[in-house]
Amino acid sequence: LKQASLPQMETTEDLSERSEVAYFRQVFSPQPTDVPGGEQYAEKKKKNSKYGH
Structure with missing residues (x-):
């Protein structure tokens, strides 16, 4: 994980x-x-699936 280089992505x-x-x-x-x-x-999973894997 590159949270250190991308602090804005930590959330x-x-x-x-x-x-x-x-x-x-x-x-x-x-x-x-x-x-x-x-x-x-379930709805969140569907939405997050775009940004997940």
């Missing part, structure tokens, strides 16, 4: 990491709706 990096954690929580949960705000996380 984006942090949000990406959080989205990944939420994503894995969704994957391992029976249904996304079982997770509080699961549907919102």
